[in-house]
Amino acid sequence: PGPAGAGTGELVVRVLIVNEADFAQPFPVLQLSFSDLDGLPVAGHRFQPRDYLAGDAKNLSLMPVKAPVQLELRIPDPGANAVNYQLDLL
Numbered sequence: 001p002g003p004a005g006a007g008t009g010e011l012v013v014r015v016l017i018v019n020e021a022d023f024a025q026p027f028p029v030l031q032l033s034f035s036d037l038d039g040l041p042v043a044g045h046r047f048q049p050r051d052y053l054a055g056d057a058k059n060l061s062l063m064p065v066k067a068p069v070q071l072e073l074r075i076p077d078p079g080a081n082a083v084n085y086q087l088d089l090l
Helices: 055-059
Strands: 002-004 010-018 030-035 041-047 068-076 084-089
Touching: 010 084, 030 068, 041 068, 055 068
Parallel strands: none
Antiparallel strands: 002 010, 010 068, 030 041, 030 084
């Protein structure tokens, strides 16, 4: 993932996911969490597929097999203390 959107008050995280299964399946719920240097939570957000599917992927109902899909996750900037992040597929 790569952050962008500096100076906008918004953080944009770009993610590339690939369905490695041999069958199409639903897009996951994504949990994006940020923590400080001590590992304490600073911010987090849970994204449903309708929140992150855009562009060519917007009309997909299932994750295609072995094909990369680029996603954009947009949240308010979590601030300077958010030095670590974790993205979980739920």
